[in-house]
Amino acid sequence: MRTSAVKSLILPAKIENLHGCIDFVAACAAGQGFGKRRISEIRLALEEVLVNIINYAYSDRPETGDIEIACRRTGENALEIEIIDSGAPFDMLASKEPDTEAEIPDRQIGGLGIFFVKQIMNGIRYAREGGRNKLTLTAESAGQLSA
């Protein structure tokens, strides 16, 4: 069995690091030969996960903590993306589905980002381990959003 290399990155959970984190994962996906359209979907899912961490994970702490990201190849040709923070417990899998049919006056945006992550990723696992949130996303190479 071939062992696959793990690439990882640790940055403070700040909005100025959002693009750096997303570019890192996009480069991992490109390195695995994923197409442009699929990489754009993965960028979107990553933004939604990371912005949640940046805005909320450390909001009750005096100091902002880090975001750790690790990417590795898994299965046939899937990309496994592990995102870890040591902030407030948050399980996106337990979040309520948004109403995507409500008219403008009743429309809420809350939950839409998480809904995108669920649509884009082929697998999502969450664990709270040792005071840390560990979210493991699995992306296969085929696009999920295109009609």
Place this chain on the structure above:
Amino acid sequence: MEINSEKIRNCVVVSVKGKIDAVTSPDFEKSLSELIGKGEKIIVMDLGSLEYISSAGLRSILATAKHLKPIDGKLLFAGLQGPVKDVFRISGFASIFQIFDSRDEALQQL
């Protein structure tokens, strides 16, 4: 992100180029609320050169639509491409807003 606006008859066409994400959406939303503040009520958003939009961008669009509602304003969209079209579709925005293939087609409706 680059935003250009052009006054055409009774409406303003806003063209957005690049990406509307959590970093750029505050500027995007501010540009739109400034236009509404100046008295614009009909906005045609030309997204033909927009490559990417996240839920942060949708939040700004929804906030703008909610500002326009009580003043009988209108918000129309034109030229959605690839990933932006996908995001409008899965979020349900494609069914709550009027979307046209081109800006000319949108302008003809007004």
